Amino acid sequence: MPQVPLATPGLLRRVSAGAVLEFMRLSAAVTVTEVMEATGLTRATAIAVCEDLKDRRWIHELENQRAFGDYRKGRPARRFELNERAGIVLGLDVGYSKVTVVVADLRGDTVAKSSRPFEVADLTAAQRINFIDRLAMEALGEASARPEEVLAVCAGVAAPVDRHGDVLAAQKFWGLFDIDLRSSLKELRGWTVLLENDANLAALGDRWLGAAAGVDDVVVILASERLGSGVIDGGRLLHGSRGSAGELAFLDLVQGVGDTYGIAHLARTWAAEAMAGTATTSLNTHARHGAEAEHVFAAAAAGDAVAQDILERLADRMARVIGTVSTMYNPELVVIGGAVANSAGVLLGPIAERLPDFTATPPRIAVSPLGDAMVTVGAVRAALDYVEKNSLDLELAPLS
Structure with a gap:
């Protein structure tokens, strides 16, 4: 016990x-x-x-x-x-190809933000840490803040993270995020660093300031390039024994889904296939550089039959994904998030119509208003929670 x-x-x-x-x-x-x-x-x-x-x-x-x-x-x-400027917190979104750093005051309001892709794709762990540190210092400079004013840092990574803040490196891709970020930034700057899965932070962020505000049973799905989810049950974020409670690899086995590619990736891929064929479509105007998801959504809204067919396929696929997740977790609400959320609202009606075919307990569906800021919003909230919980044990930086 x-x-x-x-x-x-x-x-x-x-x-x-x-x-x-x-x-x-x-x-x-x-x-x-x-x-x-x-x-x-x-x-x-x-x-x-x-x-x-x-x-x-x-x-x-x-x-x-x-x-x-x-x-x-x-x-x-x-x-x-x-005293909202008694100290600051940092919220980080550490992706495979890009890092975003947000500096926030003690109310959670953004003071400064820096975002940049990694200089090259194949970096060592030490090079990634050095890049993240430089970007954090750049953001602090923009905020006219000193490193010693940072009370806590929370970083979201695209890999499962257990309750102890350790990355589950059971797959090669997940291992790319096992770079010892916590101890490295502690050694470099003296910062306390919390590590969390990016989709989990997206769930925390959306429940704080997004479509899921006030909802205790919600699944947030990051849906742009790859699908990942964060699950909040009874107001509590689920981790599982090794941090992979919201992992969606099981979608490989779901009929009509078969992988974890997201809405933006599939819209781009299916548009490229259509443009390579003989069908007449306005998407051909993007042939040189490729049609992105927003082009597909815009063409569908203008009556393009090929683009409308792509949206129908996306709606069917997401209904199967959400239906499966809803059968497992029985949430009140499922939120579609990530950069694609800005355009994905048009999918809500078709998804809702199909949901009863895939689950006996269809939830409400919404898109997040936070866009691609979901992870950093959640990271800021997690850092603030840590600061408030440990306020009497933290030393504020001397006044400059």
């Missing part, structure tokens, strides 16, 4: 501080009474936590005056506000 941590005064103090910081991240100026109502803390504890966080520079106490329209007698209520 697993050991349950004892509710020591130190642990209760850290939990209380984390709850107060989370509430303040979501709020403007708040009173102690509002802190009590939001966290369930007693007045004495709420005051003690606010005083502690103020002394540590996590929050400010605002000028003691009545808010406009408050004519109650007596001493005005004390008001506190998050």
Whole structure:
């Protein structure tokens, strides 16, 4: 039977501080009474936590005056506000060919962003780490921030990651992300680095700021080049014993699917096949450089029969994918995400019509408004969660 941590005064103090910081991240100026109502803390504890966080520079106490329209007698209520620039967090999306770094303040608002493809495809682990580090420093420079202000880093990678932050390198492609990023950036910059699967972070990000906000049972599918999913069940992100709970390799065995290629890849591939044939299609205007997914969606909207056929094939395939995933996890909502989400809304109706053929429990379907930022949004949220949970153990950088 697993050991349950004892509710020591130190642990209760850290939990209380984390709850107060989370509430303040979501709020403007708040009173102690509002802190009590939001966290369930007693007045004495709420005051003690606010005083502690103020002394540590996590929050400010605002000028003691009545808010406009408050004519109650007596001493005005004390008001506190998050010191959103007390530190910063980094959210990273480390793909096979490109890295994106987002610098965010303690409310989760983006301060700066840098994104760039790797200089060459075949890099050693040390070269990849050096590239990621340089890009992170570039983003910090754009944010006019110092490396010592970074309180936590979360990086999403296109491989399963277990609960301990270790990459499952059971396949060659997954092994490309097993580059010891956590200890390397700790050694280089002193940063605490959290590692997570990119689709899992996409699920966290969309549930925070996307179509799945407030939904406790949701599957988010990154659907652009390759299909990958993050699963949230009862409000909890599923990992599995080795981090591969949302892995979709089983689609190789699903009739009418057969692989994990995504919407953008297949739209491009099927368009190329059509343009190489004898069918008349407006997609031929893109023959020189190749038709991308957005070209196919636009041509279909304009009435191109070939493009409309491609969309029908995509809808049928995604209905089978979502139907299978829904049978396994029974989510309330499935969200299609990634860069292709900007165009994929047209598929929602045809997919929904087909879903009852592939599952007895069809979910609602949506596309994420976050586009290709889903992973970094989730990474920022994961880093903020770490900071809030460990706020009393973290040292803020000295004021410059």
